[in-house]
Amino acid sequence: MSAARARWRLALRMARRDVRRSKGRSALIAAMVGVPVMIVVVLTTVIATDDITAEENLPATLGQAAARVSVVGGGAVTQDPEGIAGGTGAGESPWGTERPPASALQEALPEATLVPVRAGRTTISRSRGAVDVLEVDVAEPATEGLVMLSDGRLPRTGDEVVVSPGLAGDDGVQIGDTVGLGGREREVVGIGTYDSVATSPGRHSLVTVPGSGLLDDADVFTDHLVVRDAPVTWDDVKRLNRLGFMVVSRSVVENPPPKSAQYPELVEWDRHDAEREVLAIVVTAIVLQVVLLAGPAFAVGVRRQRRDLALVAAAGGGPADVRRAVLAQALLLGLGAGALGAVLGLALSPAIVALIPRAVDDTVLGPYDVMWPAVLAAVVLGAVAAFLAALVPARQVANQEVSAALTGRPSRPGRRNGWPLVGLALVAVGLALCFTRGVRPGGEIAVASGTIAVVLGTVFLTPLVLAGVGRLGRALPLPLRLAVRDTTRQRARSTPAVAAVMATVAGLTALAIAGASDFEQERRSYTFAYPLGTTMLSEESGPVDTAAQAAGEAAGVTFTPIGTAGQRGSDAAGEGWIDVAVETEDWGRWDTREVAVATPEELAGWGIELTPEQGETLRTGGALVAGPSLLDGDGRVTLGTYEETSDGASEDLRTVALDGSAADLGMGAVPQGREPVVALAVIAPQTAQAQAIPYERSRALADSTLTAQQLRDVRASLREMPGLQSTWTERGFQETFTLQLLLLIGAGGIAVLIGTLSATGLALVDARPDLTTLASVGAGPRTRRAVAAAQAVVLGVLGAALGVVVGFAPGLAAARPLTTDRWGALEGSPGGPVIDIPWAVLVTLVLVVPMIAGAVAAVATRGRVPLTRRLAQ
Incomplete structure (x- = not known):
């Protein structure tokens, strides 16, 4: 047996003994390592289950066939091996841009049987x-x-x-x-x-x-299923692509071709890249949390073992042997807790996978799938995180004074202020990443990476911050003064505890600012389609007149129908449309280019009052437009008619020029944004017939605000009618951010409580000699509880305040691409960005949650401690 192996075997035996002797501390460290591992296992399992691969979906795509072929048309096709991504534009097929004839596939695969x-x-x-x-x-x-x-x-x-x-x-x-x-x-x-x-x-x-x-x-x-004995190879797929077909081949999906044989423009595209990057960032953040939370626990445990470790040194062991004894505990606890966390995660995952589709609307998950490499990686990362958390305490105890440890004298607390230069450099890199790549569209990965860099940099700066805080504690009351002094003196223990809370709050701050800003931008950009409280009735299967009359009689109001120029139809590929719109380059001030077909009396029912001259223009074959800029120099307006097919192609049919007159086509004032208009132009029904302009009477508007009972009466009357009708009431922006804010407060509060109370418990264990001294000079139980509460408040407030400061910049950076409306800016309206700071969330995390942690610490702390003999120092 080699010497190194013998030393590690001895260290592991000692670690196993110490783990059994200190069950409470060991369970705490195991929870700090195992819970994040469990979360990672559940998260990766849900992601793997949600990600239905092409190979998993082969039965539903191909049945038992060798391939499935879809007709694309529009020229030759490029595609990925899975048949998911791709498109036309790779050149002309033998049929140009037309769809291949029905016989083309059978001619290309003469030996195959095709099942439609x-x-x-x-x-x-x-x-x-x-x-x-x-x-x-x-x-x-x-x-x-x-x-x-x-x-x-x-x-x-x-x-x-x-x-x-x-x-x-x-x-x-x-x-x-x-x-x-x-x-x-x-x-x-x-x-x-x-x-x-x-x-x-x-x-x-x-x-x-x-x-x-x-x-x-x-x-x-x-589509056609291809049934044949020979597999459809990648060469067959590319040959069919050149004919205008998209192919899903069983052989190609199960055995993808090398990237050198694929289409170059699709090789670099991978729909899983973003998921992998996000998962890597989440795992990195969780490992960081484990290191920061478990570090103080190892530090306190090492102090409790000072005498045993000093005996190792006194018996001839070197600093490396002492370090090895501490690191062996970390490995033992890390691997054991990681394996237990993985088992618990795998046990919980089936229930969570089954619950998500029921709890979240429109969520679909595939067959249960476990990402085994991620499970193994989570266990290994848990052990690595525990090992890293024990590195600093192991180094400190290896350099302790052996005589002081053997006699029970406390060692002089460290006064290091971290690595400020390294911290400043990391903060600068993180901020630069956030405000360069992070402010661009799709910069979420850059913001997340920059946030981790800023958090790590602040961890290096935290000892320096604690040193500064210590100088401010002289004027505080006794419990707070003791807590601040202890936090400042014991930086090896306080720094990771404060940093753990800071890292959690920083991420939540960034999410809160980005989410609140995105919500505020949506609220500000809401466009009213009709005046507030107005109810609109629509009919998809024919004229709305009959339904409007029945609905009006049921509710005791009047629904006034009007027509909309254009017509739904169909083409060879599917559903198509004939659109009629005002031909103008100046329509950015409105949200529509529609042309309404209505009489002056019908317009009055929509809240639009015309002058006698405007009514005469409408009756004599002219058009009313929403603004003078829509008329040309001769006072005429041009209406364009074009056909749009279901595949997105459009064809101009003809244009019609009519005499026009500007009119106020607004339907009434709204709380924000532009006043909605009935259409950009209005013509009379007889004008539409004379000019062969198709139109449909599919909308009707109520002349007053409907009560809840009237709405129920309207819907009841429509259920008895044939066709497909629907009602919609303009109620303004109805979404709220309350649930998201409560979730952020809840998640942040729980994280801050766990981190603060864990660190407080460790600090009280470490500070037991000081509390014993206080009791010996007359301090009562209330003082001990006040010191415990003050310790929790100081750690919580420091960590949360630092987290808010650190998370502010990433939050602002993430909000910019989320809330910048480039289309709005091009049209002359405010294009953003919109910044909204959820102060209630931040104040709750910084002040309210630490106070709750202090109250919990005070209640859970014993008021009396046993008096022990203190050695002279």
């Missing part, structure tokens, strides 16, 4: 809304796995369907029920989902088989 998979949307009578539809021949073996059933069976005929859990839950549909689809009743034979192995609780979808007729009149996207 059609997807679209249809309307279900029970919900009177659109739902997603998958039409596939589930009898084909290649489609096995595409549909994931939670109950029932797959459809066999066109009169049977499988519905999603969200649709079944919202509409009360059960297996065996019938639903009206496509003009006839269909039986629900199963409940299940498709497209993803993760179940979306709110998705409304259904599955049917070919021949059902559900997608005959709908906009349909058709």
Whole structure:
């Protein structure tokens, strides 16, 4: 056995004995190491479960097929090996920019069998809304796995369907029920989902088989499953890309090609980079917290072991042997606590993964997955963090006076003021990172990295700060004076305790400032669509007139409809639109380019009063515009009509020039921002017909503010009508930041309490001789409790105040890109940034929470201590 191995074996035996003898201190250190490890394990498990990889999703994407091919069109395609990222623009395909013909895929893969998979949307009578539809021949073996059933069976005929859990839950549909689809009743034979192995609780979808007729009149996207014995290789994928197809290949997903063979423009793109960087920063911050919190515990433990360690030195052991004895305890506790924390994290993770989708709306997680490398890394990092936390105490005890330790005399407290130059350099680097890269869009990683640099720099400066605080304590009352003196003298113990609180509060301060500023920017930028309290009724499936009359009769008010120029339609790729807009370069002062179609009487119902001249302009075929700048030099306004397809392409159809007149088209004053206008221009219905301008009467406005009962009456009347109607009341900006502030206060308060009370307990253990001396000269139990409370208040206030100061700059830096509205600045309105400081949160963390910690410390502290003999010094 080598000498080094023998020495470490002896050190570990001593460490095991000391851990058993000091169970309370060992449990405290284990909690400080194990809890962060547990948090990391739970966090990484949730992230791994949330991240559904392409390989995990292969059953829902391909079934049992070798590949799935989608028609893209628009030229040749580039894509990543997973078939997730990519697009057109890589050159022309044999069909130019047109979509490949239906026969092109079979010609490209003559030996393969192609199974069509059609997807679209249809309307279900029970919900009177659109739902997603998958039409596939589930009898084909290649489609096995595409549909994931939670109950029932797959459809066999066109009169049977499988519905999603969200649709079944919202509409009360059960297996065996019938639903009206496509003009006839269909039986629900199963409940299940498709497209993803993760179940979306709110998705409304259904599955049917070919021949059902559900997608005959709908906009349909058709993919094809490729069934063949040979795998679809990366070369096959690239060949199909050149023809205008996007491909998901089982072989390529399971065995990705080298980066040298991939498309160069997509090699550098990795959708997981940001997640990895954020995770690395979170883990680094947690390790830093462990070091700062466990450091004082090791320091106090070492003081309690001074005599034992001095015996090692007296028996011939060198400083290295003494250091090794302390570091062995750190390794033993770090590995044990890390392993226990990982086990607890793995035990809690399934329950948390199951709870998150139920507790958080619209949250979908995939199959339970554990990131085993991260679990192992968390355990190792816990041991490393404990080892680092014990380095300074081990070095100090190795250099102690052996005679003083053996006789019980206290050693002279250290007076080092840290590494101020290194601290200043780190603070400067962190601030530079925050206010250069951090203020740019997407600079969250730079801000987080800069925050850690500033925190580390402040840790090096903390002893210097404590030395300055000590000079200010002379005028304080006795308990506070004792606490300040002890904090200043015992900097080896006080510095990490104060720094731990500071690091936590700094991160929360940065989050609070950035979050509050972002919320304030959203509040200021809210745009009123209608005057406050106005209720608007809309109809998506036809004219709104009948619904407006029924709603008005139910509520005892008048709903006035108007038309909007333009028309919903459809194209070969899906849903398209015909838009009509005012042709002008000066529309930045308004939030719309719409053209309304209405009579003067209908405009009056929307709060717009016209002069006789303006009414005459409208009746004689002219147009009213919201401002004189919308008219050309001849007093005419130009309306442009163009078609926009579902794939984003647009085509100018024609323009119409009309005589115009400026009018006040505002609907009334609003609390903030621009006055909403009914449209940028208004024409009469007969003008729209004469100029062949399509329009839809899909909106109606109530002439007065509706009460809650009137709104219920309106909705009740609409439930009895065919079609798809909705109501919306302009209530202004309704979001609040209260919950976020309470969460920040709660998280920060708990962190400050834990850090402060832990450090206070350690400080009281370390200061027991001083408290014994106080008791011997007549100090009562109340004084001891006051000293304990003062110790907690001093540590809490110092740490929280430093944290607020440190977190201020990263918070301001993070707020700039979050609240800078570049589009608003281009239009001439204030573009930000918006800075809002949540003083209530900061004051609570700096003053209220330390006071609570002081009260807890006073209550939990014993009033009487046993008197012990003090040696002469």
